[in-house]
Amino acid sequence: xxxxxxxxxxRERRTLFSAWLTLNSPFLIELIGEAGWDCITMDQQHGLxxxxxxLGCLTAARACGMPAIVRVANNDPGLAGRALDAGAxxxxxxxxxxxxxxxxxxxAVKFPPRGLRSWGPYRARIDHQGDYFTTANAWTIACPQIxxxxxxxxxxxxxxxxxxxxxxxxxxxxxxALTGRLxxxxxxxKEARELVLRKCRENAVMALIYANDIDYAxxxxxxxxxxxxxxxxxxxxxxxxxxxxxxxRGS
Numbered sequence: 001x002x003x004x005x006x007x008x009x010x011r012e013r014r015t016l017f018s019a020w021l022t023l024n025s026p027f028l029i030e031l032i033g034e035a036g037w038d039c040i041t042m043d044q045q046h047g048l049x050x051x052x053x054x055l056g057c058l059t060a061a062r063a064c065g066m067p068a069i070v071r072v073a074n075n076d077p078g079l080a081g082r083a084l085d086a087g088a089x090x091x092x093x094x095x096x097x098x099x100x101x102x103x104x105x106x107x108a109v110k111f112p113p114r115g116l117r118s119w120g121p122y123r124a125r126i127d128h129q130g131d132y133f134t135t136a137n138a139w140t141i142a143c144p145q146i147x148x149x150x151x152x153x154x155x156x157x158x159x160x161x162x163x164x165x166x167x168x169x170x171x172x173x174x175x176x177a178l179t180g181r182l183x184x185x186x187x188x189x190k191e192a193r194e195l196v197l198r199k200c201r202e203n204a205v206m207a208l209i210y211a212n213d214i215d216y217a218x219x220x221x222x223x224x225x226x227x228x229x230x231x232x233x234x235x236x237x238x239x240x241x242x243x244x245x246x247x248x249r250g251s
Contacts, residue, residue, distance in 0.1 A: 002127055005039065005067050006089070006141060006166070010206045010226045018069070020210065020229040022047035026060035028233055033064025041208075041229055042070045044079070045094050051082060058087040058123070069143060069208075075101055077108035077116065084109065087123040090141030092168050092208075097150035099157040106163040109142040114163050141165040143208065146196055147173035155196065159203040166206035166226075169196050171216075184212060197223060 009016050016038035021029070024047050029040060040061050044054060054070065061068045069090035070083035080091045093105040107115040114137060125132040128139070142163050146152060147170030158164060171184040171193065178188040193209070200207040201224075208227040211217035217230045 002129075004089075004139065006206060006227070009038075013224065015221045015225060016227045018208070018227050018229040019066075020232045021057065022232045022234045023237070024049040024053045024057050025233075026056040029057055029060040029066070030064060032233070033061070033066050037066065039067045039069070039227070041092065042068060042088070043232070044083075045071050045073045047071075051086075054083065055086050055123075058083075062087055062127075069141065071145075075105050075108075077104075077118075080105070080108040081118055081120075084117065084140055085121050085124055087126070089139065090143050090166065092143040092145060094145045094170070095148060095173075096144040096146070096158070097148050099154045099161065102144045102151075102154075102158045102164065103161055105144055106142045106161055109140055110137045110163050137163070141206075143168050143206075145170050146192075147171075147177070149177045152178075152192055152196075155199055159199055159205055164205060166208055167196060167200055168208040168210070169193055170210060172210070172212070184216060194223075197225060 018039045018041045019032045019037040020041045020043060022043045024042060042054065042057050058068055067089045069092050070088040071092040071094060072079040072083060075093050083091050091109050096102050096105065108117060109115060111117045111133060121132055143166040144158060144164060145168045146155065151158065171189050172182060174192060175183050175186055175189045178192065179186045197207050206226045209220055209225045210229045211220060213231060217228055220228050
């Protein structure tokens with residue numbers, strides 16, 4: 001079996017930095033790998049491209065030695081299975097509202113007897129030592145997102161589900177759900193963030209968080225989050241493009 005960078009880093013209490021991709025360009029992934037990022041999160045909820053883009057990005061990520069998580073558009077077993085078969089190690093599901101939603105998602109990620117994932121790992125089995133079917137459930141990562149009031153209210157039950165390997169804390173949508181405004185610095189969001197991380201630790205579940213910017217991200221490493229994403233490839237490009245033009249104009 002290939003290196004399980006996510007679980008190994010979690011055991012070592014070492015934070016990984018994930019490049020959150022919305023442009024979904026294989027060449028950009030090569031540049032991200034060259035820059036030294038630990039892993040990628042490919043966004044197919046709010047990102048560009050469909051299955052062909054996904055396949056190209058996962059191929060590039062493997063070539064660069066970066067494990068990949070794909071955020072699917074919705075809680076659809078076909079989308080989860082397609083991402084895993086194409087080589088994603090993990091699948092992230094947005095807008096989980098309940099323990100029933102989370103359980104349905106986990107069942108889509110895991111093979112029987114835990115789940116209902118269909119057989120066909122055409123790329124996933126490449127470089128996977130041993131029998132893929134018998135080892136895949138321990139290798140793949142089911143990552144429900146905690147970004148709704150319902151998921152937060154049922155956090156303990158979600159974490160208790162067999163096969164929940166990781167949670168992703170989504171501060172933007174959760175801030176809207178808890179405060180009615182987009183404010184990731186709100187007191188309610190901070191309290192929820194602390195709760196989710198503590199509960200993940202208690203249940204030995206990996207914890208991933210999205211940070212809009214560096215200011216939000218820096219304290220997260222000290223707090224002990226396992227995976228931190230900082231902005232997106234689109235926001236990086238937009239910021240550097242504006243800075244480069246400003247510098248060229250001397251303004």
